[in-house]
Amino acid sequence: MNWERRLYLAAHPFAYPLLRGVARRGAIVRVPGVGVVVNDASLARDVLMDGETFRKDGPGSPGDLWTPVLGPSVLLNMEGDAHRALRRRLTDLFVPSYTEALCARVLAEPLDRLAGRLASGAAVDLVDAARVLAGAVIGEVIGLDGGTEAAYRDLFEQGERVVSMVSLRTRRLSPSQVRRARAVLDPLGDIAAKSYLTGDESTVMGRMRALGLSEDEARGAAGAFFLTGTETVATLLPRLIALLADHGLLARVAADEALLGPAIEEAMRVTTPTPVMLRGVHRPATVGGVAVRPGDRVLIATHNCCRAHGPFDPD
């Protein structure tokens, strides 16, 4: 059994075998209580490219799950013109030169400490390190001042608790889950709003204000970045290193930056930090021969789509 499978089984002892079992039943399968599950990359692409029929807002969509917690304008629950407009404004913000400088600034000190420990031959827990690093970057994006490693660990755990409220079957969070999620996200929104109102354009929130985003959009973006940007990175980073080490490629990739991009892409495919994507069906349609109707949920099993293309092979 490979490590990815072992990890997924440990994390999701019931959902993972179900998801892999569904892959054996065909490219697209209706699973009662869950939705229509897509296991094939080209069908997944068809769904993702048709944002009119398969939506992130409306019944059965990610909006059903997250709008009560994050508000209506946080990209991951938006479609159409409003989505395109917000994406465009954020693209102006997250240009590579800006994100590279932000990461270099925030990560210099923790990476120095990590390098020091490695150089002295000490054991390093890469999972913990990745959580702290991801937490530090998102903390900076939100406008958190002077966070400690302990604070980032705590932030990460709080995010994990919110994300783990959602299972394959969850259509909506219960009122008490919404309350608990908001208890985590509202204080982060307050921090983001404070930074937004200060308007310092060297901060992400200050730049959002300069780009014409409203305070609510900045608040929502902070919550969305926190939910989407911590666990994903902290899942990928240690597995990327482990895959390279297991395949005898770590030294080669570390020595040649041109190999790093393909290695990251291949590690993303094999580890699939976002194993499932959700869309709500807005109008009657047929996908891969399966009829879907308004209110249906389509679950794109990214993990199944990606695993169909074989084991880790960055070459």
Ligand code: HEM
């Ligand atoms: C290994 C790292 C990451 C992976 C594999 C990843 C993967 C993905 C995927 C597959 C989606 C599409 C989901 C869907 O359409 O249903 C997505 C959306 C999104 N991600 Fe990431 N992500 C990563 C890191 C991040 C980070 C660091 C941030 C923010 C700082 C972020 C913010 C977002 C946002 C805001 C969306 C919604 C975009 C939209 O709907 O327009 N992600 N991500």
